[in-house]
Amino acid sequence: MKTVTVLGCTGSIGCSTVDLLHQAGEGVAVKALVGGRNVALLAEQARALRAEQAVIADEQALPELKALLAGTGTVVSAGRTAVIEAAGVPADWTMAAITGAAGLEPTLAAVRNGRTVALANKEALVCAGDVMLRAVKEARATLLPVDSEHNAIFQAMADRQTDQVEKIILTASGGPFRTATIGVMEAATPAQALKHPTWSMGAKISIDSATMFNKGLEVIEAARIFGLPEDRIDVLVHPQSVVHGMVQYTDGSLIAQLGSADMRIPIAHCLAWPKRMATTSPRLDLAAFGTLVFEAPDPVRFPALRLARQALREGGAASTILSAANEIAVEAFLGGRIGFLDIPRLVETVMNQLGAPAINDLQAVLHWDSEARGAAQGYIAKLAA
Structure with a gap:
């Protein structure tokens, strides 16, 4: 039991x-x-x-x-x-x-x-x-x-040593604005941003997917989980959401984990680990897809990845500040107080304002989380004025 x-x-x-x-x-x-x-x-x-x-x-x-x-x-x-x-x-x-x-x-x-x-x-x-x-x-x-991408990497690594890993690759659906122009994204409404093409998720995660901040946060998370530096973590846009993560080994082998876009699959893997359990999740039909598409993320339309990598390199409270500012920005966007592309602008402004102070315990984390939220609210107030 x-x-x-x-x-x-x-x-x-x-x-x-x-x-x-x-x-x-x-x-x-x-x-x-x-x-x-x-x-x-x-x-x-x-x-x-x-x-x-x-x-x-x-x-x-x-x-x-x-x-x-x-x-x-x-x-x-x-x-x-x-x-x-x-x-x-x-x-x-x-x-x-x-x-x-x-x-x-x-x-x-x-x-x-x-x-x-x-x-x-x-x-x-x-x-x-x-x-x-x-x-x-x-x-x-x-x-x-539990995140489908990190769970995929975890499965693809199995018992292999990190020193045999050349890099890991996280996949991203690209969200609802994968092919949208800057102009369309500038005018995007919360309803449009919430329409994720493949996953059914909560509002916060759906908006993070639309901005690609979710993938930025996942890059930071992957660095912590797998003990890898930022330059050994890649991101590929994969709109079908069939391949959830890949591991490139030093011998040239590339091992991927595939599955339906159903979060019960990675959750079940964790619940039964180190064994597996039967689930009613839909089985993947590769023939029905026919073609799988992979492309590099656009750094101009989706600056979130750049900001996340910057936070990871700077260390300290930089990633705390990024995450907190993003939370406030998403709330403000959903509330109609800022535009869609104001989300990364706000986050970058707060990161530049607060820098990367050292953190040693949870109290320091909570302090800089609060400071970032305050700075983000100040940015929103200025926009309103």
């Missing part, structure tokens, strides 16, 4: 994880489910999986959650402290899928258990990479990558 906790259970990754837990059947016992604001869905999941705990981040939703789970035996709580405490409850396997900087402390709490953490929170390694990896080492925890 494997004990499991799902952080961010009501989000896209969380719902896919819950679906797989249903497929796993009696082989798992759910210690805690942690959701954000969707009380009804959290209660439904907790009842179906007989979760020991159900935690909602929104404290105002606590009375409703209590009412929905009355008589079930599930312990109910709410608020930031409760989320972190639930993450710290010992479990064999934890899905860390709380998006943004809000997921840092819960993910760190899960890591300190010294068990297995399936990481779907990019910011954990982007914003607090050194802090998180140090905690993993000290707790002797196992960190498994």
Whole structure:
């Protein structure tokens, strides 16, 4: 019996994880489910999986959650402290899928258990990479990558040594504006930017895909996970989203992982690792695709990759600042306060303004995260004026 906790259970990754837990059947016992604001869905999941705990981040939703789970035996709580405490409850396997900087402390709490953490929170390694990896080492925890691209690299590497790897290649769909002109992108609306051509994702990740900031964050994350320098991590635009990642070896071999555009596949790989589990995910029909396309990303229309590589080279808090500024920029774009191409402009301005100060612990990470958010809000205010 494997004990499991799902952080961010009501989000896209969380719902896919819950679906797989249903497929796993009696082989798992759910210690805690942690959701954000969707009380009804959290209660439904907790009842179906007989979760020991159900935690909602929104404290105002606590009375409703209590009412929905009355008589079930599930312990109910709410608020930031409760989320972190639930993450710290010992479990064999934890899905860390709380998006943004809000997921840092819960993910760190899960890591300190010294068990297995399936990481779907990019910011954990982007914003607090050194802090998180140090905690993993000290707790002797196992960190498994959930992002389809990093999971693909993880599978393609298998037990091979990093010194045999020439480079790794992350693939990107190119998003809804892969072939759009600068003019079209300048005038893009949130509705247009949210229409991802192949993946079904939350709003933040969908916008990040449209700007290619998601791929920039993944370059930083890949450097942390696989211990590779920035110049050994490549990105290729691959609109079919069939090949999720590739590893180029020193002998010239190129090993790729392919699969349907279904996040349940990498999640299942992490859930069953080091074995595999059967899933109902669609099987890949290569004959139906016929042709697979690969192209280099356009650095002019998509400056996010350049900014991410700059942050990775500068080190310190540079990637923390990039991620925080991007979060604020995405919120502002979705709220109609800035334009689509203002997102990378804002991020670059904040990065140049704050530089790359040193960070040694989580408090420093949170400090520079806050500073970057403040600087980003200042930029937005200037645009409005």
